[in-house]
Amino acid sequence: MKLIRHLTLFVLLLGFWFALSGQYNALFIGMGVASAALCAWFGGQLFDQTIGPPGEHPPINLMWLVVYIGWLLTRIVPSALQVAAIVLLPGRDPEPGMVRFRTRLTSPAARTMLATSITLVPGTTTVDVEDDEFTVHSFTPDAADDLATAAMQRRIAKVFRDDPEPAPEMIWESGNPAPDRTQGGGA
Amino acid sequence: MIVVSYVLMSFGLVLIAISTLGLLVLPEIYTRAHAVAKSETLGLLLVFIGLYFRPEIDLAAAGRLTLILIIALIANPTAVHALVRAARRAGIEPWKVPHKPGAEEESW
Known part of the structure; x- marks a missing residue:
């Protein structure tokens, strides 16, 4: 099962390589195979964290995935302009701030x-992200509205057939002290 | 068609330029990360949509563009997240609004 996922990633990456390179000589094929293998090896080690252990992946609802991607693209425009x-x-x-909240989304994916x-x-x-607790940096207080109302979480829950999610409690990091510019600026 | 392409790509390039400006004027890594990954996300989208309208783009080229766009839309936030998480774990405190917002823009 583990090997199948690595192989799938390898084949996808190799296909991506050939789609972009359009060159079919020994040098390009060799570089493609080598880099796809390397990426599949490194990326594959993150599978358990990112999409969950093999076999436990929930079936995805494709229709809601398409709806979700469409919704996400519409959200990008106003916030980018802001x-x-x-x-x-x-x-x-x-008016940046750090905010923490918990999600009820169960699967790593x-x-x-x-x-x-x-x-x-x-x-x-x-x-x-630690287990179900997300720490998010928000550029303006209202940028996190989609998370505070669980608008985003509810749509993802539909994709992964999770239970609908109620609005989470948003915990903003308290205090508003004068900034220490020397600390942040050079980073 | 080519006019639509020019308009979309110009808007996209303006947004990417603004995101670069944000990298210069914003106070610290977290807000700068917003500028880089954010205005740029839309800028990238507009440049790509503009490219689709160009006459020399056939179906195969459009498919390749779409692949690149998908990869960019996944890789961009992933890289920014890795940077910001590293900053957080290194203990960098986020910049907060001073008590008189707008009064010290020059000191950025």
Whole structure:
């Protein structure tokens, strides 16, 4: 089972290589096989964390996956413009903050999808995931609205046939002290 | 068609330029990560959609573009997440709004 997943990843990566390279001589085939094997080997070691142990993967509802991807793309536009406006317009500052919340999504695959989606949508970045607890950095307080209302979690739950998720409790890191610019700036 | 392509790609390039500007003006790694991965996500989408409208793009090329777009849309947030998580675990505190927002923009 484990080998099958590695092989699947290898075949997909090799197909990707050939689709992009369009060269079929010994050198390119050799480089493709080598890099696909290397990536499948390294990537495969993360399978248990990212999509769960073999055999325990929940069946995906393809229709809701398509709906979800469409919804995600519509979310990117307004938040990207908001981030751009804050960068461009003087007098509009970011109001960043760290927020923690728990999710009821059970499978590692669903949590991986949530973490990646949070980072993909402008305005929020997944900082850390420990079991069911997500730490998210939010560019503005309202950027995390889709998470606070569980709009994103509910749609992912449909894809992975999880139970619908109630709005989580959002725990913002407390305090608003004067910033220590020396600490963050050089990083 | 080519006009649509130019318009979309120009918007996309402007957004990518803004995201680079954000990298320069924002205070620390977490907010900079937003600028890089974020305005850029939409910028990338617009550049790719603009490319689809170009006359020299046939079906096979469009398929390859789609593959690259999918990989970019997955790899981009993954890399940013890895960076930000490393920053968090190294103990870097996120920047917070000073008590008078907007008063010290120049010191960024």
